[in-house]
Amino acid sequence: MRQPYNYNHQVHQSQRSAFAALFLVLLPIFFPNLFAPLGRASPSLFSEWNAPKPRHLSLLEVALHWKTPIKQLFDLWSPLPNQGWKPCIDSADTPSLPERSQGYIQVFLDGGLNQQRMGICDAVAVAKILNATLVIPHLEVNPVWQDSSSFTDIFDVDHFINVLRDEVSIVKELPTEYSWSSREYYATGIRATRIKTAPVHASADWYLENVLPVMQSYGIAAISPFSHRLAFDKLPVEIQHLRCKLQASGTAVLRERTDDTEKERAGKFVVLHLRFDKDMAAHSACDFGGGKAEKLALAKYRQVLWQGRVLNSQFTDHELRNQGRCPLTPEEIGLLLTALGFNNNTHLYLASHKVYGGEARISTLRTMFPLMEDKKSLASAIELAEVEGKASLMAAVDYYVSLKSDIFISASPGNMHNALLGHRAYLNLKTIRPNMLLLGPLFLNKTIEWSEFQHAVINGHKNRQGQMRLRKEKQSIYTYPAPDCMCRA
16 A cells, blocks of 8 residues: 655645645535535634643644654555445335325425435435425525525435435425415414424324325425434334435445546545534533633523533533543644544645634644645635535535545544444445543543553554444434445445
């Protein structure tokens, strides 16, 4: 295996250009309606926040000058061995649409991109259960980012319909006689065709008993809210396979249409999903070194958003970190990456929305990984301006760059981490899950030496790099596709 991380300055510049080219080549595959598929990734600086000094200075001083052994580099960048699993999401029998649909089904999806993606898969499954015609799902405006991204901004609608043409009937819009059934219609009063009582993780029988009669009476039913409204257990095999087929369908298109030579020219790269926004920092109730001003500001933010009802608030920072319940800071994730074998020659793509504390908070991570890129560094001002206010669209860009990376790592668990963990499992790609229970106590130890820290990190992550994990009861099929949607090869 070649080692692509020991180049002179000129080669670095060439690699950077090629990496940018790869970034641009991938985007049109999934976003045919996106003219300039790049967006704001610049972190925002909050006035109440004071940039802290490094909190792990002794580790940082070693990490900045650490030379990764060749053997460790080789092991790190080697692909996962064949684990003996393969996708099995196609029905043994040729699927066929029923002759007559029972009516139209609408869903209104809130949350962020990855929550909406799961909702879309569930909507298709519900339409199949009910023998209904699905209307292209409506994406609600994100209340946090005031995101205006629409379904057609993010997804290839024609491909979506075509992939499922033999399984579920899908229409782009309602026929004229049902044009009254809109988001505005349901926002202005109680409507007989709206289903607003769907329980979380509802069974297939619940939909047959509660939604089907509404469709049969009125020809249409609208479900809102719809996030996490379909169970993961006790569903027919063909329904589970349909959900997985939709999740994995993008992979097939990528393989057919991506020019692999672009990736070879760009070299190997890792994607870091840095989850460190203000909401997360506040909700964690942890101390991130910003002093009294930061503590007071985050406490006020908790009061405004959650009326102070945050479970973690009853614990001390030491207790939370000892339990692995504090999100990793950019400095800490940088130390983790270095201990795992990444170094200052690593091509790292930063997938992130807004980082709490802005560039000052990221500066230590950038010093450790000077070849770090993000949407902002790879886009022009014109490209950024054309996708202003479309946070979900930008999250979609991050998602598909993450899917194509050699290695993916998320600083903390969350929807994007879970979705990519499951999606990359179909491709047998390396996906590192930080061991929070290990890292919390390690970072609390202010006298730990680098050799001890690195040894603990390496041993604690040997089996957290994409090894297949079987889904347990109540766990998400989108995070753990085996054994429901994967078979022994």
